[in-house]
Amino acid sequence: EDKVVQSPLSLVVHEGDTVTLNCSYEVTNFRSLLWYKQEKKAPTFLFMLTSSGIEKKSGRLSSILDKKELFSILNITATQTGDSAIYLCAVSAFESNAGNMLTFGGGTRLMVKP
Amino acid sequence: DTGVSQDPRHKITKRGQNVTFRCDPISEHNRLYWYRQTLGQGPEFLTYFQNEAQLEKSRLLSDRFSAERPKGSFSTLEIQRTEQGDSAMYLCASSLRSNVGGEAFFGQGTRLTVV
Numbered sequence: 770e771d772k773v774v775q776s777p778l779s780l781v782v783h784e785g786d787t788v789t790l791n792c793s794y795e796v797t798n799f800r801s802l803l804w805y806k807q808e809k810k811a812p813t814f815l816f817m818l819t820s821s822g823i824e825k826k827s828g829r830l831s832s833i834l835d836k837k838e839l840f841s842i843l844n845i846t847a848t849q850t851g852d853s854a855i856y857l858c859a860v861s862a863f864e865s866n867a868g869n870m871l872t873f874g875g876g877t878r879l880m881v882k883p
Numbered sequence: 884d885t886g887v888s889q890d891p892r893h894k895i896t897k898r899g900q901n902v903t904f905r906c907d908p909i910s911e912h913n914r915l916y917w918y919r920q921t922l923g924q925g926p927e928f929l930t931y932f933q934n935e936a937q938l939e940k941s942r943l944l945s946d947r948f949s950a951e952r953p954k955g956s957f958s959t960l961e962i963q964r965t966e967q968g969d970s971a972m973y974l975c976a977s978s979l980r981s982n983v984g985g986e987a988f989f990g991q992g993t994r995l996t997v998v
Contacts, residue, residue, distance in 0.1 A: 773925070803986065811887070811974070811989040812926070857925050868914045868933060869978050869987055873925030 771796040773874035775858050781880045786848050790877045792858030793840040802834055802841050803871065805857040812857055815843070848881045855879070885909060887990035889975050895996045896965055903961045904993045908977030915958050916987060917950055918974040926974055932958060933980070965997045 772795045782788055794802065801819045805812035816825045818834035818841060825832050829848075834841045845852055855878050859871040888907040896902050908915050913934050918926035929948065931939040934955040943949070947965075952958040962969055972994050976987040 805989075810991045814986055814988065817986050859925070864939075868916070868931045868938065868980075870916065870928050870931055870939065871918075871926070871987065872928070875923070875925050 775874035889990035906975030912977035
């Protein structure tokens with residue numbers, strides 16, 4: 770059964786700090802790894818990673834995938850209070866009858882204090 | 884708003900009642916998914932439609948759960964004889980078949996409380 774584990778479970782930082790969120794996975798027929806941000810409602814898409822070693826970047830957020838060691842990290846630099854949210858990691862596998870079904874980790878709850 | 888739309892946003896029901904939730908996906912998306920999210924957990928996959936065909940339903944939590952997408956557009960998720968353990972957020976997501984990597988867009992969810 771596919772499995773995604775995120776760490777830490779929660780994190781409290783101050784504005785301006787840099788944080789690293791971790792995601793490890795076990796999946797048969799890996800297709801991609803995705804990061805989402807969830808603020809009390811719909812998860813919003815951040816990144817999709819399919820290849821090892823290629824960093825995806827969007828503003829202060831960046832992410833990279835290691836398919837050999839089966840993990841990904843999400844970095845947030847110069848954190849702001851608006852970054853406070855639950856960050857979800859998910860994996861997609863090649864399954865002919867399940868489309869792009871995602872298996873999610875439990876999330877990391879980030880709180881950024883002013 | 885051209886995103887995924889879910890209705891209602893909140894539902895409170897008494898144990899034993901039936902409930903139905905609706906999801907309107909992004910219009911050009913042919914794939915539709917239902918997930919359940921309980922407090923402190925990530926979303927858990929329930930079922931998947933490609934157009935009107937329900938291609939994966941083995942992960943629906945029990946035979947009290949059913950879903951339809953009759954015309955390949957909106958979808959409904961029904962829970963019969965609700966139990967307190969059904970209290971959760973029910974999320975709908977949609978994607979294009981061409982999104983090979985798996986990028987899906989989520990609705991705001993329906994929060995169900997069973998009392």
